[in-house]
Amino acid sequence: MTLKTQFSSFDFECGTDEAGRGCLAGPVTAAAVILPTNFSNKVLNDSKQLSEKKRMVLKPIIEELSLSYGVQHIFEDEIDSINILNASIKAMHGSIAQLNIVPNYIIVDGNKFKPYNSIPHQTIIKGDSKYLNIAAASVLAKTYRDLYMEKIHEEFPMYNWKKNKGYPTKEHRAAIEKYGVTKYHRKSFRLLPEQYCLDL
Structure with missing residues (x-):
């Protein structure tokens, strides 16, 4: 589908x-992108449908050809504090x-979304494939999230x-x-063993 x-x-x-x-460790990361109205790319699709290699090829193309983009991490302590849904929306707001x-x-x-600065919005199920x-x-x-996880891997390779x-x-x-x-694990998530979970 085009x-x-x-x-x-x-x-x-x-x-x-x-x-x-849905991760047990690391941030939730959001991005916001404004593309020119004449933008086209035959490879670009929902990131889950693309290989890691294709995503890394597309990254600089999107950065160069977009009118503007932003990326925001929300880290583990805040995820545990405000819950993953609120953290995801906060990351989106931050990227915008x-x-x-x-x-x-x-x-x-x-x-799921919360209004941002009174700008009209529309949520779209599977919007990343549409x-x-x-x-x-x-x-x-x-x-951006994968690169961050590869960086902290060096600290805890196990x-x-x-x-x-x-x-x-x-x-x-x-x-x-x-x-x-x-310190990178989300303590509010169901981790193993059970005693490492916070009682939230």
């Missing part, structure tokens, strides 16, 4: 998406705030974050069981 350039008829429509919502063009419309991947600006945001959110990126793989859970948790 992705549409944008949802609305506004000149500066921003697409936003997040990555890392970084744009050097004020968007006049926002489209959001998924079905609209190029959300797909571009999904690629930036995923690549969890193999460079491969699993903090997601709850069997290997990751086994490492938590063996070595305990780190």
Whole structure:
């Protein structure tokens, strides 16, 4: 399916998406992207449908050709404090705030969002596989988060974050069981062993 350039008829429509919502460790990361109305790219799609290599090829293309983009991490302590849904929305708001063009419309991947500065918005289920600006945001959110997880992997290589990126793989859970948790783990999530979870 060919992705549409944008949802609305506004000149500066921003697409936003997040990555890392279901992870046990690391931040939730969101990106916001405003693309030119004539933007096209045959490869760009929902980041989950793309190989890591393709995402890394697309990253500088999106950064160069977008009218504006922003990326925001929300880290573990804040996720534990305000919960993952609120942290995801806060990350999206933060990424939109970084744009050097004020968007006049926002489209959001998924079905949950809170109004941002009275700018009209629309949530779109699977929006990252329907609209190029959300797909571009999904690629930036995923690549920036992956690069961060590869960096902190060097500090705690036993969890193999460079491969699993903090997601709850069997290997990751086994490492938590063996070595305990780190400062990068989300204590409010169901980690193993159970005593490492906060009683929230």
